[in-house]
Amino acid sequence: MANGSPVPVAEAAGISKRFGATVALRDARITVTAGESHALVGRNGAGKSTLVSILTGLQQPDTGTLRFSGRPAPAFGDIDAWRSRVACVYQRSTILPGLTVAENLFLNRQSDGALRPIRWKELRRRAGELLGEYGVDVDPTARAGELSVEQRQFVEIARALSFGARFIVLDEPTAKLDARGITRLFDKLRDLQRQGVAFLFISHHLQEVYDLCTTVTVYRDAAHILTAPVAELSHQALVEAMTGETTTGSDATAPLSAPRTRSGTLLEVDGLTLKDVCRDLSLSVGAGEVVGLAGATASGNVQVGEAVAGLHRAEAGTISVGGRGVRTGSVSSALAAGVGLVPEDRHLQGLVHGRSVAENATLTVTDQLGPYGTVLPGRTRAFAARMIRDLDIKTPGAATSVSALSGGNQQKVVVARALATDPRVLVAIRPTNGVDVKSKEFLLTRIRQVAESGRAALIVSDELDDLRACDRVVVMFHGHAVAEFGPGWTDEQLVAAVEGVAATAAASDTETHGR
């Protein structure tokens, strides 16, 4: 650069991108320097993922320039050239589950020449070396599908570095990790940063931005709003930049409303035993109550929530709603009892991609959309329009394909769908996954309204913001309920219980995966 400052590893300027009538980016810019950990934040639909797809060569911008280490970006489609400059670790895996770790690492580069046979032993050795070099403790012969999310992300990072890239984009990498996994990921990133690797880090968890990043860029409504050192920007100033609204000092993480008193049990889980998950677990949620079921990845809390919704058969124990038994392992029995579910993985269990927002939002209530099993398009549209308004879903319209929505707005469609049935018991698994700070508050308020109308909600999550919206929090550790918190718990107390460091019998058995 002319002024003598170091050449940025990545520099995008004047980037615009349109999808039909939607402007995803308008004259946007970003500059990432070597060894920097740079956060990109913004509300759902602000344009972050679109920028990532442009920075990684997956999409071409309509206008703008892109340079890596001072040189123009490779030609569109020259995959090898892009890979040597930048890589992205997504929330969703890009490694192939049926192949081994070694095969994934050297996919399409197994042998020196197209006609030379692949030397498997050599391949495994090289994979072992590569993983060792980056301190990734994963067996090269393991099937990728059997890795934990954390191990899989480490493999993806090692693969990116092995292509020569010194700039890595991490798109919500912590969304599926528990607290320990996040700590290990951050340790690794700091380690690599010291070796000169630069990161662009996308997260809706602003605390993570403060913990990990040195610089932050905010996008709002498709445009660049500011870039500043993280240390110079208060939490409030950051949220204001994201929302464009002045807050009156209110804390986004404050409790949503006063805790409610329960009146009569609506959901009763008694002595539940799920194979390899939990043993003799009991839990109840009263009418008018929101209960949190917290726990780390291996705690079994997600499976218990899913079991309430009929997704797992129990070896022993009962589940009942309003005194009526629910057959475990039967989704239709759970539905008939009035259980609604926000599933953990919106991609696998939540959405029908390629179908419209309206169709997805009304999938669970087709019986209300017309007489005698018919579905009236007008009624579907009206129903969907109400949900779009109610949950503040950012979409050009009800007829838009859900695949065209940003991640956070897709999540809102999943929540909308679960709420549409007016469930007596709503089981919401990590309901605010990928949702921005403002929308998070909004979604949690909607979930609380389920309880306010005399129904019950079980929020299965390890997100403190989600748990703060609950009247009570039950903490699971390795298949057992080990603690229960009423109002007024502190983050430290809850995290300690989740980590198994509270005074519990299970506390000695902690590490389950990773290093």
Ligand SMILES: Nc1ncnc2c1ncn2[C@@H]1O[C@H](COP(=O)(O)OP(=O)(O)OP(=O)(O)O)[C@@H](O)[C@H]1O
């Ligand atoms: N393939 C597409 N077709 C149509 N519209 C799209 C497409 N991809 C993105 N958009 C639109 O562009 C806008 C920006 O979306 P983008 O995914 O970049 O947002 P984001 O900031 O990553 O949001 P989130 O935090 O929810 O992931 C949104 O309005 C989105 O609906």
